[in-house]
Amino acid sequence: MTQQKIYLVGAGMAGWEGFSAKTLEIIGKAAVMIGHQRHLDIFPDFGGTKMVLGDLSELLDFLQKTDQRVVILSSGDPTFFGISRFLLRNLPKDRIEIFTNVTSMQYAFSRIKEPWDDAIFVSVHGRGMHAAVDKIVAAEKACVLTDKVNTPAAIAAELIERGAEGYEAWLCEDLGMPAEKFTRSDLRGLLESKPSDLNILILIKTYEPNLIQYPLIGIDDEEFQTSKKLITKQEVRAVTLAKLQLQDDLILWDIGAGSCSVSIEASNLMPNGRIFAVERNQQCVGFINENLKKFCARNVKLIEAQAPEGLEDLPDPDRVFIGGAGGQLEEIIDAVDKRLKQDGIIVLNAVTLDTLTKAVEFLEDHGYTVEATCVNIAKTRRLTEYKLFEAQNPVYVIAAWKENV
Template sequence: MPQQKIYLVGAGIEGWEGFGAKALEVINEAEVLIGHQRHLDIFPAFKGEKRELGDLSIMLEFLKGTDKATVVLGSGDPNFFGVARFLLRNLPKERIEIFPNVTSVQYAFARIKEPWDDAIFVSVHGRGLKAAVDRIVAAEKVAILTDAKNSPAAIARELIERGAEGYEAWLCENLGMADEKFTKTDVKGLLEIEASSLNILILIKAWEPTLEQYPVIGIDDEEFASVKKLITKQEVRAVTLAKLQLQDDLVMWDIGAGSGSVSIEASNLMPNGRIFALEKNPQYLTFIRDNLKKFAARNVLLVEAYAPEGLEELPDPDRVFIGGSGGMLEEIIEAVDKRLKPEGAIVLNAVTLDTLTKAVEFLEDHGYTVEVSCINVAKTRGLTEYKMFESLNPVYVISARKGEE
């Protein structure tokens, strides 16, 4: 005997008025109605069994065994950060039929009169905040489903910490209720608002600080704050980024980030990627913070730690740049090798033959195919009426991929 279908029906902002005729028909014919109490209350005259939605595993066991016609009520579109994902993952898809409604996000965008087809959607409800903010900072327009812990104010604090406060903010509270409220502010203004527990936060990019005059790649060395001009020079930086072979949505570790110049230009090249800049030297920390803020490197997260200890909590990398090792090169390569994703790459910059020799030896011992490029740069400098070339120290750019011939 075929199992009964399960109907997922989305409630709209206005309750009864939001249901289509077919959705109301399957509800009227159902024997069991499952949902949060506010959804069950929409149907006071329902004659079948009402079950309040709580523990999803308990609901799942019921649905697996029942032969009763059952409707599960949700908000808006059950496929949009809703219960559908859980049920589709755990039940045969042929048992499930979905009746979507207008989502709270659609409604919010309509009320603030802002198109939403170019927005991204992020939920921090019951999820970690940092991973969500990684997505938020790469977006021009974003709608965020919040919760009590990851509130609009908490999101604002994280954005400000990353130097990403250049958004117009709409706080949309208690949608569809008598006390619904829409507040237009900015990211800093969110810190002063105690938001309702039922809210959606919409952020729209309003400005990008001081970036108009800077290129995506090839920023002049003088633009970066640094210690005694100890920085990966512009020409070497360009070759380093080329050897990293960056793609838009990768995870990159920048170990010994120094002034952060490589991380910042990598950020420009992969705005949807995640970059973790490890630096612990107190001489550099002030400078890297200033640079990350100046260039609005929103998807670069400064990790104040010495490698390899600081790597444990980071997501596995697709690309690793080692600009400084603090005498721990072998230990760093050992730690990176255990975490680097398949098809990943490691790039190191060395200025001494000793570091070059050790790096090549360590990498080859770990099964990497290694290529070394020696970058010799000479730049003109004015000398009375003549121009002469002044040579910079050669830099060895070491690129390594595992298992390649």
């Protein structure tokens, strides 16, 4: 059986007038037209068979068996969060021809008079929301395709929970239709919104005019709200972050977060990553919330728990920093070892020889290669008209990883 080509045609925002002469000719010669009902309604006089797009497995079965000329209508650019990914994965590429059109996202940006070349585009349509929100908080401008579950209100609630309220929001509904509507708001204004099912959410990050620009790493210790004993100090923090060998899109657990200083600087180094700061001390929890807000660490999520409790619901980590164990070091290392991804790294800071000895022993018992670095810091302080060095207590930075066999 000789199989005809499948024509994947994007519908624009202006009905049939938005199609080129070439695509109208293709549609006119097709025997079967497939698409959502709103797309099929654009061509009331189509002479062939119309099929409403439904279950993709049924669609694939039909396309694999048919010898008819088929045109599939989709929104805008079929290769942009569209059906083309499914078809190209399951059918020979040389059997498919694609004709793109203006996307709803492009149209939305033009209507609100906002450039879109610096935006990121994410879809939560039929997908989980959390991965998309991870990308949104790291971006200056985002355009989101929503659905009935992952609504603009749900996305706004998740952003607010993460402390990321600084967005101007545009809710764009029923684009290209008579009921087309654009609503400008902030995130809290979205919480009670009940938009049309056909909507796009555009988020544009705004800044307070007096926002201080802090360095990526090396933030002064005094800038953090903290109990003085529960902070990884500036110089030790730098060594700790180096030993973690962070990359942009990793998952980091910060266990015994204290002031959250390590998580906050790590978030600057991996804006597309996900960081979970685990802390049980209620005073520290209050400090952490203040610091997360102050430093706009939007991809850091506070977990109020005493490790190893609270770790089971977190995604598997690429990196783990243990700044405090609360007397449960062996239990924490055991829990981390069961979840750490391949090529993962554990970094643990110790201030006593007892913790150093136990940590090395526990890690080696679990099959890790261990490297311990002793960080001795002495800083100048003024004594009358002279300066002298004042030594700080040494900190042992322990890095551990498993060799690939």
